[in-house]
Amino acid sequence: MKPKNSIQQRRSFLKNSTALIAGATLLGPSVFGAPSFLNFTTQPNSKIKGVQLGLITYSFRTMPDQSAEATLQYILDTGINAVELMGDPAEQYAGKPESPVNRMAFYGLMRRKRNNELNDEEEKEFIEMQSKLEAYSKTVAAWRATVSMDKFVALRKMYNDAGVNIYAFKPNAFGKDNTDEEINWGMKAAKALGASHVTLEHPSDDAHTLKLGQMAEKHDVFVAYHGHEQQTPTFWDTALEQSSHNALNLDLGHFVAAGNEAPLEIVKEKHSHIKSMHLKDRQTPEHDKGNVLWGTGDTPIVEVLQLMRDNKYTFPATIELEYDIPEGSDAVQEVKKCLAYAKKALES
Structure with a gap:
């Protein structure tokens, strides 16, 4: 159980970091679908003290326009410059x-x-x-x-020109029910987008992780497996043994909610295999496993970011907005709060 004074300290940290977003302005108008917003002079930068803070575009699932152009505008509005891109915006852009x-x-x-x-x-x-x-x-x-890769190359250019790098791609294309053609497509699309790795939920099937690892080797991309409350310190070991191109998309919040002790230890132990890490604030089973406002749960977000900074870990820390959005706010504003919290952690 977390000591009472530790919770109070984190809530004080949250209050101070939230204040950092006061007075923040959008980088441009929300113009859903129009390319004219690319005419700007200020580009985002969310690499703080050597740690790349990014986000998964799933965080914007409640926003009204899910196009690639609108998604880019949401990203710019948060001030983030690197993302794990969900499949839908990219595929819709390519004509799915x-x-x-x-x-x-x-x-x-x-x-x-x-x-x-x-x-x-x-x-x-x-x-x-x-x-x-x-x-x-x-x-x-x-x-x-x-489908041609031309549209994916064009999407990469649009994002890159706006100052946003796509480091991971997460289409629904790598499951056991997907064809080999779809898996190959997903890996080729990731390369066209400039991503170093694809992400998917761990299939809990050794034959499938072996297959994906071998296919990834041919495409020279990595397959980073995500987990929820089934995560344990040994959850990824078989996949890592199967292929040098199998890797982790660790979710530290879910890892905590699963009841694992010493969550920082898995980051230290597996850091060379982590391609990206999802950040959210969840509670331990003793505290009902809630997905809560950053700074009010049991996930050591401050500590893991400072661990990354001090040890010069280079994998991105991916903001994933999953707590309930307060009335009067929206996903963009809440991601900005998470970013402010993470920034203060790294600058402390």
Whole structure:
């Protein structure tokens, strides 16, 4: 259990870091879909004291426009210059067939199902959505088999010209149900976007991690496996033994919520295999595992960032906004608060 004075210190830290965003201005108007916003003079910079602070664009899932252009504007508005890009904005930009399912609604149900919170009606809705998505996935697979990489190269240029680097790519293309053509497509698209690695949920299947590692070697990209509360200190060991191109996309918040002790130790032990690390503030099982405002939970965000700074770890620390957005705010404003918190940690 976390000592009371430690919690008070972190809340004081949170109060001070939140104040850093006061008076912050947007880098440009929100122009959803129009390229004219690229005419700017100030570029973002979220590399602080040698630590690259980034974000996963899943953080913007509640924003009204999910296009690649709008997503870039959200990123610029936060002041962040490096991202883990979800598949949808990039694929939509490249002309992917439109989904019959509202992704925002599906992600919300998926998260609630993961937490065993669905009622009978929601469970039925979730199953219906899954059925539609299974049919849609076949359409997408056929599209991926023939689509050119030109649009992905163009998207990379648009982001790079705005000062934003894409370090990871997370399309829904690397699962056991995806074809080899889709896996190859995902790795080629990652290269076209300039990403060093792709990310996916760990499949908990040794044969599949072996296959992905071998395919990644051919494309010269890394496969970084993400985990939720199934993470343990040995969770990635088999995949790491299978291929030099298998790696970690550690989620420190979920690691804490899983009840693992000494979360900083896995960062120290596995740092050479971590390609990127998700940051969120979750509570331990003793505190109900909540996903909470940064600085009010049990995840050692300050300590891990300072560990990265002091040991010159080069993998990005990826902000993932998953706590409930307060009334009157939005995802962009909350990411800015997380960034301010992380910045203060690194400058302390």
